[in-house]
Amino acid sequence: MERKCSDQKKKRTPSGAAVPRAELTDALYQAFFAEWAEKGFAAVSLERVAARAGAGKAAIYRRWSSRSAFAAEAVEALGLRMAVIEDRGSLEADVTDFLFRLRVVLRHPLVRRILPDLHAEAARSPEMRGLNTRIASQRRAPGAGLLERAVARGELPASLDTKLALDLIPAPLYWRMVVLGATPSRAEVTKMASAVTAGLRALA
Template identity: 65%
Template sequence: MKRNRSDEKTRRAPSGAAVPRPELTEALYRAFFEEWADRGFGALSLERVAARAGAGKAAIYRRFPSRLAFAEAAISTLGLRIALPEVEGTTLQEDILNLLVQTRVVLRHPMVRRILPDLHAEAARSTEMRVINDRVAQARRERAEVLLDRWVCRGELPEGLDRDLALDLLVAPLYWRMVVRGVTPTFAELETQSRAIMAGLSALGMTTTSQ
């Protein structure tokens, strides 16, 4: 039986440039963050990143033209996965508490706690890193808008809520305690914090309504 030449062509591996393998790209992202956590972005070496991932430096440059492009891809791809957890509660306080509990899981990771302060420091020094940081933060805020919409639709918060300030309030107290102060709150403390945030959100609504 003769083989179909067109079938052989479709099965044949492409010649020329290698096709990036998704699993290697993921390994490079993980190695990138490990290197960043250990040494800081300023001292980050792409050679060491490649070695951590069990690859050559060429594997990085086949995917990204520069260290900054690598950083943008890594932060955007993996950063958004942990930017805002999925929250499914039945009340405002339950939603806020679930958000805090899930965010605590992310922020208590040693690598995350070392990278985040350095990311903000780099953003203060570098316009390019500021753009990357702002882009990821904006994506997180857009996802949090879904929560605000839910609470407004359920009548738990007013439509005239100051949304920008509300988005700051949602996780800022937890971020300050865990990343800035290095303290991991207990579940009971998260419950107290959720009530305080809920009161703050309600106060924002009342302030907006009275104006």
């Protein structure tokens, strides 16, 4: 019995071991976004991020090799993904659903402060340009799905300029919320959806 107990003790993880915990990682993500929104990416301090999360700086460097790597993984984990848009039966209904879902994402106060800074950093840094491009692709994926459905229904032609269409779908809402800093009402979003739908049909 004593020998068995001794074996179990040997198998225990030492109390001082650095074991990454999911809850600490999430706390670091949240602290990073708060720091980014408050200071701007160029002024992000990893020491302050660690302090916000109640951790030591070593907790960051055990997980990420650089501030850019930290930003990329944080955005991937907790960033700007939108849920898949279900088939609402028509192009305009799908566009309306897309814009309402995007409005939810863009209403978050951290998102509204981080996105403009991310675009500015992308103009200066190839690493941040790559991150900006990945975020844009995530936002465009649901739009690509609704265009495919519209083509299958016969509402749009297969020859549609998809890249231009994907630029058009979020443009008025993104401009209003991120560039101008205003939040449109549900009635205004519905009106935007009608205008975007008309534009998509005009592209055809």
